[in-house]
Each structure stands twice: as C-alpha cells, then as structure tokens.
Amino acid sequence: MRTTTRLALLGAGVSLLTTAVCASPAQAGDGGSGDITIDKVVVNGGKPVVVGTTKAVSAKVSVTASDDSGIAETTYISAFGPSPNFAQIWADAGDITCVKTNATTSTCSGTLTFDPQASTGFVDNGAAATWKLGTLVSANDHDFIHRDAATTFKVQRASKLTADASPEPVKKGRAITVTGKLSRANWEDNQYHGYASQPVKLQFRKKGSSTYTTLKTIRTTSTGSLKTTVTASVDGYFRYSFAGTATTPAVNATGDFVDVR
Structure with missing residues (x-):
C-alpha cells in the first residue's frame, strides 16, 4: 500500500512545518509517545550532497519506522542547516511515498532539493x-516519535580540478611542466573560485597501465593554481588529485597525455 505525505526542507532553528495527528507544534524537539521506533534513516545513499x-x-531520503499497529499516513521530514548562518532556506514541498514492508513496518521516501539559484537558497558558504x-x-494507534536529528549528512561545495602537461611531445630527460587549478563553488556569487593552500598530488599513469602513481604533493597558491616540473621518461598521463576536505569533495583532474621521444 502506498500513501502520500508532504516534505519540507528548512534551515537551522526552524521547527517542523507541521506535526503528526497526536503531536502539536509545542512538542518540537526529541520526544514521542508509545512503542513506535525509527529503525533506519538514509540521506542521499549515505553520501554527501554535493x-x-x-x-x-x-x-x-528514506525513513523506516515500526509500530505494532502499523505506520500511519502522516510522516514529516525536514533538513536543518548549521546555525546561525541562516534561518529558513527552503520551504520546498514535495510528496513522500510510504510503502509497507509488513504489517508493522513502513519505509517513507522523498526527495530534498538543494538549489543554489533559488531565491530562498544558500545564504553563504557556511x-x-x-x-x-x-x-x-505517527502510528495507526496514535503513537508518535519525533527526532530533531534522526541522522546527519554533509552538504559540500562542488570542486573542479584541471591538469595540463607540456611540452607535448617532449624529449626523454627534458623537463615537463604540469600546471592546473583547484576551484570550488562559491554560493555567495554562484561562481567557482580557486581553493587556496590545499595539498594536491601530482600523479602519473604509464601508457598501457590503468594505475596512477603519486610523484609528489604540492600546495595550491592563493588563487588555487598549481605548477610543478618532472623529468620526462616514458609516454603516459599526468593528472592532479585532491583528497577533499569536510566542506569540499575529492576530485581528480582528467589525465593529460605526454608523448616522450
């Protein structure tokens, strides 16, 4: 059996838009009544939202819950960002579909939308x-359970990384210069800006191989730029690789082929 309820995506410090049959807005915060349980909560497959x-x-997002009377139609889900950077970010309503696993357990699934261009979108990079x-x-017997943080998940600023190796071709034993840039999304002006002072690995993959080997680690400049030199030895691909941070995902540049003669 499928039922439809509503989803709301909110900022930090904003209470749930509405409550289950037996809960009033005054009951915001962790709490509940009866033997209903939340068994599992998953956001974006367990991966950060980039x-x-x-x-x-x-x-x-999916919420699995159980009660001996079964789960009622009314389920609410809200995402809360870090305080005090912003209050309400979205009030983006959409359908949540609840599917019974058995007589006592249901999984309710919906979609949270993160839109950097929306007028109620990201206020800043915080x-x-x-x-x-x-x-x-809520359950069919009017039990209910509320969790302010049923689970947590990360929201990250998308990253980009480039690599350019030259000259091409090059004589064996000569210097190869590899330049590049690490940048990430800035939600204050909706542009990509260089990510400064970050460790980035220069890696090489020999022609015919599928494995990259790290040659050295360098740091980005104040503008996110990268530049280093290596000695030409055999044909292959050079790339930069960034391991990521708490706010920015890992990213690899596309390998740039160099013909060594």
Whole structure:
C-alpha cells in the first residue's frame, strides 16, 4: 500500500512545518509517545550532497519506522542547516511515498532539493557543513516519535580540478611542466573560485597501465593554481588529485597525455 505525505526542507532553528495527528507544534524537539521506533534513516545513499553553482541537486531520503499497529499516513521530514548562518532556506514541498514492508513496518521516501539559484537558497558558504535530518512519524494507534536529528549528512561545495602537461611531445630527460587549478563553488556569487593552500598530488599513469602513481604533493597558491616540473621518461598521463576536505569533495583532474621521444 502506498500513501502520500508532504516534505519540507528548512534551515537551522526552524521547527517542523507541521506535526503528526497526536503531536502539536509545542512538542518540537526529541520526544514521542508509545512503542513506535525509527529503525533506519538514509540521506542521499549515505553520501554527501554535493552542490555546484547553477543546477539544483536532488537527494533521496528514506525513513523506516515500526509500530505494532502499523505506520500511519502522516510522516514529516525536514533538513536543518548549521546555525546561525541562516534561518529558513527552503520551504520546498514535495510528496513522500510510504510503502509497507509488513504489517508493522513502513519505509517513507522523498526527495530534498538543494538549489543554489533559488531565491530562498544558500545564504553563504557556511551551508557547507553537517546538516541534521529531523523527522516526525505517527502510528495507526496514535503513537508518535519525533527526532530533531534522526541522522546527519554533509552538504559540500562542488570542486573542479584541471591538469595540463607540456611540452607535448617532449624529449626523454627534458623537463615537463604540469600546471592546473583547484576551484570550488562559491554560493555567495554562484561562481567557482580557486581553493587556496590545499595539498594536491601530482600523479602519473604509464601508457598501457590503468594505475596512477603519486610523484609528489604540492600546495595550491592563493588563487588555487598549481605548477610543478618532472623529468620526462616514458609516454603516459599526468593528472592532479585532491583528497577533499569536510566542506569540499575529492576530485581528480582528467589525465593529460605526454608523448616522450
């Protein structure tokens, strides 16, 4: 059996838009009544939600709950960003579909939309942080359970990385210069800006191989730029590789082939 309820995506410090049959807005915060349980909560498959500068990103969320009377139609889910950077970010309503696993357990799934271009979108880069997913679930016997942080998940600023090796071709034993740039989304002007002072690995993959080997680690400049030299030895691909940070995901540049003669 499928039932439909509503989803709301909110900023830090904002209570759930509405509550289950037996819970009033005054009951915000962790709490509940009866033997209902939240068994599992998953956001975006357990991976960080990575947001760029132009496209809205959808993240699936599912809440599995159990009660001896079965789970009622009314389930609410809200995402809360870090305080005090912003109050309400979105009030983006969409359908949540609840599917019975058995007579006592249901999984309710919906989609959170993260849109950097929306007028109620990211206020500043402080949104790149750990978020809380709040949920309120009710049962057919009027039991209910509310959790302000049923689980947590990360929202990150999308990253880009480039690599350019030259000259091409090059004589064996000569110097190869590898330049590049590490940048990430800035939600205050919806542009990509260089990510300064970050460790980035220069890696090489020999022609015919599928494995990259790290040659050295260098740091980005104040503008996110990268530049280093190596000695030409055999044909292969050079790339930069960034391991990521709490606010920015890992990224690898596309390998640039160099013909050594």
